[in-house]
Amino acid sequence: MYLKSLYAKNFRNFKTLKLDLEPGINLILGDNGVGKTNLVEIVYFLSTFGSFRTPNDDDLVRFGESYFIISGMYGDVKVEVRYADKKKVLVNKVKQERLSNAFSTIPVIALTSSDLEIVDGAPVRRRRFMNIGISMYKRPYIDILSLYSRALKQRNSLLKHATTGKEISGIEIWEKQLAMNASPIVTARKDYINRLLHYAVPVFYSLTGQDIEIAYKEGADYENLMEQFKQMRKKEIERGYTLYGPHRDDIIFKTKGHSAKVSASFGIKRLITIALRIAQARMLTQIRGEEPILILDEMIGELDKEKLELLSDLLMDYEQVLIATTREDLQERGDYNIYRIEERDGAPFIRKGAETIHSI
Amino acid sequence: MKPPRVFSRLTESLQVLPGIGKKSAERMAFYLLSYPEEGMMIVESLEKVLSEIKFCSICGNITVEDPCSVCSSSDRDRKKICIVEKPMDVFAIERAGVFDGLYHVLGGLLSPLDGKGPEDLRIEEMVKRVKEGLNEVIIATNPTTEGEATAMFIRDILKTFNVKITRIARGIPVGADLDFADEITLLRAMEGRMEYKE
Ligand SMILES: Nc1ncnc2c1ncn2[C@@H]1O[C@H](COP(=O)(O)OP(=O)(O)OP(=O)(O)O)[C@@H](O)[C@H]1O
Ligand SMILES: [Mg+2]
Ligand SMILES: [Zn+2]
Numbered sequence: 222m223y224l225k226s227l228y229a230k231n232f233r234n235f236k237t238l239k240l241d242l243e244p245g246i247n248l249i250l251g252d253n254g255v256g257k258t259n260l261v262e263i264v265y266f267l268s269t270f271g272s273f274r275t276p277n278d279d280d281l282v283r284f285g286e287s288y289f290i291i292s293g294m295y296g297d298v299k300v301e302v303r304y305a306d307k308k309k310v311l312v313n314k315v316k317q318e319r320l321s322n323a324f325s326t327i328p329v330i331a332l333t334s335s336d337l338e339i340v341d342g343a344p345v346r347r348r349r350f351m352n353i354g355i356s357m358y359k360r361p362y363i364d365i366l367s368l369y370s371r372a373l374k375q376r377n378s379l380l381k382h383a384t385t386g387k388e389i390s391g392i393e394i395w396e397k398q399l400a401m402n403a404s405p406i407v408t409a410r411k412d413y414i415n416r417l418l419h420y421a422v423p424v425f426y427s428l429t430g431q432d433i434e435i436a437y438k439e440g441a442d443y444e445n446l447m448e449q450f451k452q453m454r455k456k457e458i459e460r461g462y463t464l465y466g467p468h469r470d471d472i473i474f475k476t477k478g479h480s481a482k483v484s485a486s487f488g489i490k491r492l493i494t495i496a497l498r499i500a501q502a503r504m505l506t507q508i509r510g511e512e513p514i515l516i517l518d519e520m521i522g523e524l525d526k527e528k529l530e531l532l533s534d535l536l537m538d539y540e541q542v543l544i545a546t547t548r549e550d551l552q553e554r555g556d557y558n559i560y561r562i563e564e565r566d567g568a569p570f571i572r573k574g575a576e577t578i579h580s581i
Numbered sequence: 582m583k584p585p586r587v588f589s590r591l592t593e594s595l596q597v598l599p600g601i602g603k604k605s606a607e608r609m610a611f612y613l614l615s616y617p618e619e620g621m622m623i624v625e626s627l628e629k630v631l632s633e634i635k636f637c638s639i640c641g642n643i644t645v646e647d648p649c650s651v652c653s654s655s656d657r658d659r660k661k662i663c664i665v666e667k668p669m670d671v672f673a674i675e676r677a678g679v680f681d682g683l684y685h686v687l688g689g690l691l692s693p694l695d696g697k698g699p700e701d702l703r704i705e706e707m708v709k710r711v712k713e714g715l716n717e718v719i720i721a722t723n724p725t726t727e728g729e730a731t732a733m734f735i736r737d738i739l740k741t742f743n744v745k746i747t748r749i750a751r752g753i754p755v756g757a758d759l760d761f762a763d764e765i766t767l768l769r770a771m772e773g774r775m776e777y778k779e
Contacts, residue, residue: 371726378693391698394691394730394737401729 222296223541224264224327224514230290231283233259234569241573242543243558246536249545250552251562256569257545260562261331261516264543267293267300268329268514269353270310270320273336278304295327321363324356328505328513332498332520339497340481340490344471351472354501355413358508362409365402372398373463381461389458393447399466400446406467411437414472420500428492428531431476440469492528495520499535506538515542522548529554639710641686641703643668651675651683658682660716664707664735666690666723670759674721677764679771682719685710690727691734699734708738717745719774723759724751736777748777 229238234256249257258274262281265273272281281304282289288305300323301311310317317323338346356363376395383389418435425433442449442465449465450457457464474481474493481493498515506512521532521544533554536542544551552559561572583589588610595606613620636642637649640662644650651657651671661682665671671684687702711718720735722728736746750773762770 368726368729372730375693375726375730382693391691391693391734394734395693397733398726398730 222298222511225294225296227260227263228290228292229263231286232263232281232289232291233283235259236283236568238263238571240560240571242541244541246542246544246555246557247560248552248557249543249560249562250549251547252564253547255562255564257547257562258333258518260560260571261333261518261543261545263291264293264327264514264516265329265331266302267291268325268327270302270308270324273331273333278308293327298326300326321356321360321367324360324363325358328357328509328511329516330498330502330505330513331516331518332495333516333518334520336494336498336520337490340474340485340493344469347472348468348470350497351410351413354417355409357505357513359409362406365405369399369402369406369467372402373466373468377462380457380463383458385455385458389454396447396450399463403441403443403446403467407439407443407470410467410470416504417497417500420503421496424499424503424535425493425496427535428496428528429489431489433481433493433496434473434475434478436473436475438471438473440467440471441465491520491523495532502539512538512540515539517542517544517546519546522546640671640684641668641688641706642671642684656681660714661719662710662715662717663719663721665721665759666728666731667760670721673759673762674767674771677767677771679764679768680719682717687722687731690722690725690731692727702731704735704738707735711739711742711744715744717747719747719749719771720777721749721759721770732777736779746777747774749774 223244224242227238227240227242229235232238238260240260249260251257262272262274266281272278275281288303290301290303292299292301299311299313301314303309303311308320310320310323312323312326339350352362352366372395376392376399379389379392379395414435414437418433421433421435425431446465453464474485476485476489476493479485481490485493502513502515515536517536521529524532551557559574563570563572584592591610591613592603592606595601595609596603601609613623633645634643635645635647637644637647637652639648639652642649642651646653658681662685663674663680663682664685664687665674666687666689668686671686674680674684685703685707687704687707689697689702691697691699691702718735718739720732722732732748736748739746749770751770759767
């Protein structure tokens with residue numbers, strides 16, 4: 222299935238947007254700052270109910286407005302998000318009481334420039350990569366994750382108000398809650414990393430001729446988590462928060478036997494990121510039995526000719542791909558659908574192929 | 582210019598309600614000003630509720646007569662009690678008609694974030710009832726983190742007594758509220774209850 226049409230009102234720089242999309246590769250061209258990323262951000266938001274650029278949904282509301290509405294037709298499924306202070310998600314016009322139930326109804330994998338942080342950034346970035354990846358095929362994971370985070374907040378509040386050397390009454394109850402939810406989280410993540418590795422190795426090899434290793438780093442002694450809490454009580458009270466658990470897990474990427482974060486070149490880091498996203502897409506295709514929509518927001522701008530060729534081949538496997546780029550020469554590469562965003566009187570206009578201008 | 586003092590007093594008192602911040606309080610206050618009859622109706626029912634409703638001295642549910650109609654009924658299985666977080670949960674289970682025993686309302690859940698510990702719940706009263714001799718205690722707190730933690734806490738206290746402890750089944754989606762569960766879901770949850778052990 223593919224995304225047939227998009228609608229947006231008051232999203233970023235779009236006042237109103239109505240756009241039909243095509244299967245195959247859709248090339249979104251335009252100068253810097255015209256709204257290319259904003260357009261693919263809509264698609265990503267319809268899938269994950271969050272942006273890849275900001276954790277703050279208010280940033281997405283058009284300046285001076287108080288709400289946004291976006292929707293997309295994926296096959297004959299309509300997903301709509303309305304935001305005004307709070308997020309409301311509707312699938313085929315039915316309001317979703319629980320966002321986790323509607324997560325990834327439109328399966329989307331996005332490769333964006335902020336993805337470099339998966340290799341380069343703080344551990345929280347890699348945990349988010351896993352969390353979103355797993356949630357796309359295992360929705361109860363989202364619920365368990367939120368039970369875990371809630372227990373974590375509860376325990377942290379006890380630690381914060383505790384005094385060293387004194388018993389914290391009732392803390393074990395929260396530790397049991399943490400341990401109970403930690404175990405399915407860690408199991409799901411390890412399983413995910415194992416499977417992902419299986420898909421990432423050949424993709425990375427085809428892009429670089431090198432091997433990649435991906436390892437899961439445990440943020441606690443999960444066999445004896447309750448015992449670890451007991452032994453580290455003093456340290457945790459001093460810090461005022463929980464130091465052990467899935468919220469401290471990490472992933473380590475290695476090329477040539479060394480940590481990529483520490484020693485890989487910028488170009489290699491980028492290729493790792495690309496390989497990870499392609500691997501995610503392949504894995505999702507396998508598990509869900511449907512191909513995700515691929516989004517590429519830049520990231521390909523500086524690839525050399527040969528790599529670009531390889532990547533284009535990899536993209537052929539997908540029913541629908543959206544590429545946002547300033548690189549005009551890409552349109553000569555194949556039979557792509559061209560969307561050109563231009564700014565007129567301070568507002569974006571989209572031209573589709575040689576067609577009429579869509580007023581927005 | 583500041584709003585009149587009496588007006589700010591109203592918005593401040595509205596803010597003591599859970600989930601009501603400054604903005605919502607102001608919205609409510611303006612609404613009440615624009616629709617004075619509705620405001621007076623709220624005042625009347627509030628007065629009535631505050632003067633007539635009390636908490637049942639046995640189960641802790643809200644009631645006009647003490648003990649409440651469930652606790653004083655002769656058709657109920659007095660050897661079974663169902664432990665819930667709040668009065669609305671009792672009404673939800675009663676509406677579904679899936680339980681014929683008595684209730685025990687805790688009046689909240691454990692939550693350090695809100696400064697709520699065991700001493701803020703009706704735990705002692707519960708222990709007293711168990712000591713008087715029961716066949717089964719059904720723990721029916723919601724499957725949220727706080728609901729699960731409280732269930733575990735209760736189980737740990739009660740396991741030294743000679744009483745069967747059960748927990749309602751997870752018919753209810755994780756994180757959901759009993760209050761919103763439909764009757765079929767509640768029936769399944771109650772029928773599928775399982776012995777609750779470590
Ligand atoms: N909330 C908002 N309301 C209105 N306009 C916004 C909002 N947020 C961002 N913009 C505008 O959107 C534009 C940026 O759009 P976008 O990031 O999609 O550009 P782009 O085409 O991807 O550019 P580049 O090629 O540099 O990546 C900026 O002009 C910015 O002012
Ligand atoms: Mg951009
Ligand atoms: Zn009663």
